[in-house]
Amino acid sequence: MTARNRRLLRRGAPALGVLLLALVPLTGDIYYQNMLIMTFVLAVLASGWNTMAGYTGYVSLGHSAFIGIGAYTAGVASAHWGVSPFLVAPLGGVAAALVALLLSVVTRRTRGPAFVIVTFALLELLGLTVRNWTSVTGGSKGLLMPLPTWGVDIQDWPFYYTLLGLLVLAVALAAGIARTKLGIGLVAIRDDEDKAAGIGISTPAYKSLAFMASAVLVGVAGAVYGYYVSFLDPGAMFDIVLSVEAVLAALMGGRGTVWGPVLGAFILEPLSEVTNSHLGGSDAGALRLVFFGGLLLAVTLLLPRGILPQAAEWLRRRRTRGATSPVGRRLADAELPATPVMRPRAQTEDTALLRLTGVSRRFGGLVAVDDCGFEVTRGSITALIGPNGSGKTTVFNLVDGTYPVTAGRIDFDGRRIDQLGPTRRTFAGIGRTYQLPRLFPSLTVLQNVAAACGEFRPGNLLRSAVSGAEAARATELLEFVGLGDYLTARATDLSYGQRKLVELAQVLMLEPQLILLDEPCAGINPTLIRRMAALIQALNRAGQTFLIVEHDMNFVLSLSDPVVVLSRGTVIAHGAPDDISADEQVREAYLGADFALDAATAGGTA
Amino acid sequence: MTLLLQTLIFGCLIGGVYALMSSGFTLIFGVMDVINLAQGCLLITGAYLSWWMWQRTGLDPLLLGVLSSAALYGIGWLLYKGVVARVQRVDPGLTLVATFAVAVAGEGVIALVFGTSDRSATPSYFNTSFHLGSLSVPKAQLYACIGALVVLGGLYALLRGTFLGRAIRACASSRGGAELVGIDVERAMAQMFALGAATTGFGGAALSVLYQFLPDSQDIWIGRVLCVVVLGGLGSLPGALAGAVVLGLGEALTSTYWDVRWTTAVPYMLILAILLLRPQGLFGITLRREGARA
Amino acid sequence: MIEMHSVVAGYGGGDVLQGLDLSVRPGTITCIVGPNGAGKSTVLRAISGQIHPREGEIRLAGSAIHGHSPAAVISAGIVQVPQHNGLFADLTVRDNMLLGGYLIRRDKARLRRRIAELEEVFPIVRERADEKAANLSGGQRRIVEFARALVLEPRMVLLDEPTLGLDPKASALVFDSTRMMRDLGTTVLMVEQNVRFGLRLASHGVVMERGRVLLADSSEALLARPDMAAMFFGSSAPPADPAEPEPGTGTGPGTDPQREDAHL
Known part of the structure; x- marks a missing residue:
């Protein structure tokens, strides 16, 4: 496959997929329409989870709380103002993002375990609060949503297309983040948080942004989903099983990838529908738990990286078979390229x-x-x-x-x-290198260098790290240290000495x-x-x-x-x-x- | 005044039981840095086993805890060998997802085996109390608390005074160092994990007498366990005891003076408050151990 | 006592030991010296079973021990005192001593007798028995580690830079204690970056460079060589004929043998 064909496939396949999905409701088949609506909700949720847990490495087990937050915010607001829940759905996203911002305070001072615990506690606490705060939320009796105003003949199309749109947005957001300095900074945090802090990645700000990004679209989707099911009850809206499904979908498809969570959701939700219709009787709920729990366990044990990364690895091995690995090649004792120009700094008198x-x-x-x-x-x-x-x-x-x-x-x-x-x-x-070079193993050589920030400018976070000025500068520095041929290599594929040179380039990026x-x-x-x-x-x-x-x-x-x-x-x-x-x-x-x-x-x- | 005293007595008794229920989790985290989210499920399993044996034999459910804990020792061993040790080799970050998966699947299995209706063991002293003037001390709570303290004392003695305990503490202190004195680290870890599950079996026996339970009660119980260890500072046994008493008092005071419906929310509110304001726990034991590298 | 033959070993990144031959005679103190990165500590780790050689063999009194687990090597009679954090800091000195006898934990009488004997030799073990190891000073920790290493009555003890981070007084204590170990009948193989200290303490010396043995001789002979300083002041020097120190390594020929002798 040529590079052009690959690019065509990369752009064309998603467009084709969206087009096909957009055509489904026209068939008028309500069963598939509903199944896809549920799939979209799960995909948005899994994709959001992935931004925090997959990119940043902070696992959340209560991510479905943002579905509930969005649903109840929009539900209560629409009842209060008497407007369509669609109108106030963005409020659900805002509420979710604000809660995420508050909780991200927890990640400022602690690592892994505390975050898991706090997300779990959030989910349970919100469920209890909604149950007990009867005057506003209707308590366990639930909150009835207004009836749709459109005609019966267009079925659930508004929900369907809104959620499809949200899914497109979620994927675009995930893909966008992955390309920016913010995104590679998040992966850097996952790989080695202390090192990330040492190359100018403001970890608290990055983590807060990531958590908000992972919550906002889930909140909006929750609002639409709540309207769709027409009735909000705390048990269903703050459901730990939904969190399990999101984790499962993202892990199965491949955490840390743009498409993995979506793929996982499209596998999992139909599977769940099938098991639902086949598991009848009083034991249905228990069997579902065994099924999802067992599947999650099987994925963590047997396919811990997920389908997409595993497949990519397999393809990469096939493609590079026979080619020399960069490690084996010796660096030529060549002339040095021109020394890159460094940013002039105001100097004090002190020598x-x-x-x-x-x-x-x-x-x-x-x-x-x-x-x-x-x-x-x-x-x-x-x-x-x-x-x-x-x-x-x-x-x-x-x-x-x-x-x-x-x-x-x-x-x-x-x-x-x-x-x-x-x-x-x-x-x-101040920039420093380490005795044993500490590069981020999940990033390419170019990304390793581009992740570094010499100063904190919020606008900088959204700049692309794979093209444009940042990438150009990183490329220039890598060429200077003599590694211009290795931009897309994984840091782990380099020899020890080459890694030291990459680390030098990374430090130079800080100017x-x-x-x-x-x-x-x-x-x-x-x-x-x-x-x-x-x-x-x-x-x-x-x-x-x-x-x-x-x-x-x-x-x-x-x-x-x-x-x-x-x-x-x-x-x-x-x-x-x-x-x-x-x-x-x-x-x-x-x-x-x-x-x-x-x-x-x-x-x-x- | 009597009401307050009564509430405090109740809170302390429950706190002792909570400490027992959390000890396995604390031990496993302290030694291995593994968050065992299956703890609630193990606890409920212990409760069902004690309840079931009580139904069959009519023996005291708290004493039957010995048998439940033996069974859970085996389950803990299998959980370590079959799941935790394997996942740790592949990706240590996924151990909590794996134990969570075990919890979810385990809840389903329990529901399939024991059904989904409310259960609780009601021995003869159930719902009776000792009276001290105007104060009453419920017998079930008292026996459970005494049992909990005995088991915790036993666990503490085992960790301090036996070679197994020393080996476990040595592994927690330095795995490499443990290897160099000839300790089989993998085996010590498996024994420790099984031991943590076994103490949880006793906790389950206490639960079966003190509370009604369902398969999905594990959610509430993992919440309480997490709260206890967050309050006490993750990984510290004495901290867990103190945290448990704080939670017990918090719940008792809430149900007496505020609203009994909010009692179940107390653990989560405490978790959020502590992690937002004082992540090192109430008693200053840090979440992260700072390695001294010279 | 121990024979290493063409041993190739290393960590994930590559081979540190590149065909190393080494032998240690029973009842001696042998000291390995050499510049940083020469692979000194790796030799000890290979013997103690923490890493397994890719090639070559290691024999203890004739029987092969390479590829054995650390526990098996200890049972065979070799105990290592590591460079850092050898004691369990959160445990008391007594618990640390007891763990030194982990492999004979079923033989309570023997364990008690051994600890009592060692308390005689190293009084600090008794004096600070109930104290956490973390509360001991660096030198005290070393002595407890030595005592702990001797609980099993090993044939051989491996010491990895025993004076690292210690002040002169504590180093002196280590010096005495190491001799005491040998006098108790234990063969000692040690790595020491403090060359004169190490060779002065040892009866035999081994100079390593780049994963190979450059020289092995009695420590007096090694100390008397005028080119010792040169070997240490140029770690990038290729393993050339040691009699000809690489020119241009700052010091080398300038070292005055007379002065060296004055200190022996």
């Missing part, structure tokens, strides 16, 4: 870009960093060296905000930063004033080491400041000036490379301190 003063960090009884103080001069390549366990990486973690300092202060670009969170420090102009490199040479081959050195030098000539932790002495001594030596968490030497390599104390630190031996022999037993 020291970063200054640590009396910084300490304890972990329980262990003192990892002890009264450590040094400066990084603007425009320098400063190296931080020292034996294993001397606290180098901890210093990085203190500078970038991974850990708070126990004592002391850190100043960056003329202001104190040791109280700021990691994302704020990123926005201030930081200071780049912290944690062992850029560890575990990579000599060709890549030379390339890494050349990149660092080129960037440095363009004015970029670096602080580098590295064990490779040749690399350190040839590249950096000055060198700071840590031992036991304290700076023991600071100076030009030549002085450092001649320094007796430094050699002692690396080869073993004699004072330990003296103390030992003084101990007597030896």
